Amino acid sequence: xxxxxxxxxxxxxxxxxxxxxxxxxxxxxxxxxxxxxxxxxxxxxxxxxxxxxxxxxxxxxxxxxxxxxxxxxxxxxxxxxxxxxxxxxxxxxxxxxxxxxxxxxxxxxxxxxxxxxxxxxxxxxxxxxxxxxxxxxxxxxxxxxxxxxxxxxxxxxxxxxxxx
Amino acid sequence: xxxxxxxxxxxxxxxxxxxxxxxxxxxxxxxxxxxxxxxxxxxxxxxxxxxxxxxxxxxxxxxxxxxxxxxxxxxxxxxxxxxxxxxxxxxxxxxxxxxxxxxxxxxxxxxxxxxxxxxxxxxxxxxxxxxxxxxxxxxxxxxxxxxxxxxxxxxxxxxxxxxxxxxxxxxxxxxxxxxxxxxxxxxxxxxxxxxxxxxxxxxxxxxxxxxxxxxxxxxxxxxxxxxxxxxxxxxxxxxxxxxxxxxxxxxxxxxxxxxxxxxxxxxxxxxxxxxxxxxxxxxxxxxxxxxxxxxxxxxxxxxxxxxxxxxxxxxxxxxxxxxxxxxxxxxxxxxxxxxxxxxxxx
Numbered sequence: 001x002x003x004x005x006x007x008x009x010x011x012x013x014x015x016x017x018x019x020x021x022x023x024x025x026x027x028x029x030x031x032x033x034x035x036x037x038x039x040x041x042x043x044x045x046x047x048x049x050x051x052x053x054x055x056x057x058x059x060x061x062x063x064x065x066x067x068x069x070x071x072x073x074x075x076x077x078x079x080x081x082x083x084x085x086x087x088x089x090x091x092x093x094x095x096x097x098x099x100x101x102x103x104x105x106x107x108x109x110x111x112x113x114x115x116x117x118x119x120x121x122x123x124x125x126x127x128x129x130x131x132x133x134x135x136x137x138x139x140x141x142x143x144x145x146x147x148x149x150x151x152x153x154x155x156x157x158x159x160x161x162x163x164x
Numbered sequence: 165x166x167x168x169x170x171x172x173x174x175x176x177x178x179x180x181x182x183x184x185x186x187x188x189x190x191x192x193x194x195x196x197x198x199x200x201x202x203x204x205x206x207x208x209x210x211x212x213x214x215x216x217x218x219x220x221x222x223x224x225x226x227x228x229x230x231x232x233x234x235x236x237x238x239x240x241x242x243x244x245x246x247x248x249x250x251x252x253x254x255x256x257x258x259x260x261x262x263x264x265x266x267x268x269x270x271x272x273x274x275x276x277x278x279x280x281x282x283x284x285x286x287x288x289x290x291x292x293x294x295x296x297x298x299x300x301x302x303x304x305x306x307x308x309x310x311x312x313x314x315x316x317x318x319x320x321x322x323x324x325x326x327x328x329x330x331x332x333x334x335x336x337x338x339x340x341x342x343x344x345x346x347x348x349x350x351x352x353x354x355x356x357x358x359x360x361x362x363x364x365x366x367x368x369x370x371x372x373x374x375x376x377x378x379x380x381x382x383x384x385x386x387x388x389x390x391x392x393x394x395x396x397x398x399x400x401x402x403x404x405x406x407x408x409x410x411x412x413x414x415x416x417x418x419x420x421x422x423x424x425x426x427x428x429x430x431x432x433x434x435x436x437x438x439x440x441x442x443x444x445x446x447x448x449x450x451x452x453x454x455x456x457x458x459x460x461x462x463x464x465x466x467x468x469x470x471x472x473x474x475x476x477x478x479x480x481x482x483x484x485x486x487x488x489x490x491x492x493x494x495x496x497x498x499x500x501x502x503x504x505x506x507x508x509x510x
Contacts (some may be wrong), residue, residue: 128430132435132467135470136452137264137424141264143421146210146281157237158236158254
């Protein structure tokens with residue numbers, strides 16, 4: 001394509017108007033179009049192009065007639081020498097053996113993933129540090145409910161801390 | 165003989181006969197003031213602090229490796245409120261409320277009533293009562309509980325003959341020798357007029373939410389047999405604030421608390437104790453002022469049992485608890501697990 005030079009008096013290429021509307025011009029072509037739009041004639045042609053583009057893009061797509069695409073496909077197949085009914089069976093060729101992971105390998109992987117998930121996600125058993133002194137006092141408190149209160153509570157007053 | 169003379173002779177005979185009857189009765193009963201029904205004596209002692217005011221000093225003594233340890237503490241009952249200890253080691257009880265004072269002040273310790281009666285004391289024990297020695301200057305009756313199988317005395321409770329207040333409780337080992345004792349060594353007041361109970365500071369009830377709560381069932385992860393052996397019966401279940409389950413068993417004279425918590429026992433955190441074999445598990449045992457203790461873990465649950473039972477008896481209890489657990493694969497348990505398992509409780 002020839003670059004438009006408004007100063008050279010060369011004829012204006014109307015295809016640039018469409019390209020300009022689609023923002024597909026190079027910087028130089030865009031500058032040329034915008035300079036040419038100073039001409040009322042060019043501006044009128046730009047309006048016509050824009051109107052035509054809008055009309056085309058808003059028109060509904062026509063539905064092809066019934067069997068159109070079947071005929072197209074048959075024509076393409078005929079051109080390639082292939083038909084559905086007479087196609088000779090292709091010789092069976094053994095594919096190169098592609099070793100796939102055996103099931104036990106997959107199971108092992110799943111088990112390993114489960115173990116990792118269990119270790120990471122499932123909390124382990126809590127470590128318990130019995131507060132023996134507190135539990136001894138708790139037993140005394142409970143015993144005092146159904147027993148003699150003085151003798152059952154007295155150990156609480158003397159068992160400061162846990163002294164075996 | 166004239167009629168007046170006959171009346172006079174009849175009167176003399178009647179008086180002599182009555183005197184002889186009273187005299188023979190007094191001869192037949194060694195101490196006419198002594199109690200005769202041990203169960204009544206024990207029940208009277210159990211409730212004496214609600215009826216009687218007293219104050220004095222109690223000594224708690226326990227035997228470790230053949231050597232006695234002893235500590236004393238002041239004790240009083242005023243208008244139904246029992247107070248023990250002083251300073252930063254105190255406990256107080258009124259009704260079924262209990263408070264404990266430590267270095268950080270008072271806190272609520274218990275506020276649950278017993279939800280089931282303990283077995284009758286003569287259900288598993290052969291009881292007898294006879295006059296006892298003077299304790300802290302008071303005349304006593306002593307109830308002796310003997311093992312029905314061996315005939316050995318295992319517990320003596322000495323009660324004040326006048327008021328019924330428990331003066332001393334002595335626990336005896338399998339050989340019949342004392343291993344633990346709680347009793348008055350001095351009494352400054354006992355009986356007489358009752359006083360107004362002391363006011364309970366409001367602060368003592370501030371953290372009542374931390375007290376154990378009675379529950380009707382326990383988590384599926386812990387075991388709570390209704391009975392251990394043919395002697396101990398489950399009386400109550402509680403859930404403590406930290407998630408620990410407390411089960412309370414009784415045979416009528418001895419109470420045993422079982423504390424269960426899910427997890428594994430951090431043995432390094434335990435104070436060095438005595439090795440105890442609980443159904444193959446390496447348990448640790450202690451003798452403390454408050455009772456005998458055995459700690460072990462079983463099937464992912466850490467168990468701590470506490471009682472004033474002698475060590476040998478508590479170890480038997482622990483083994484019975486685990487054995488019952490292991491043998492509990494019967495159809496009834498299976499049905500219970502099936503029905504209640506989805507709820508996580510049984």
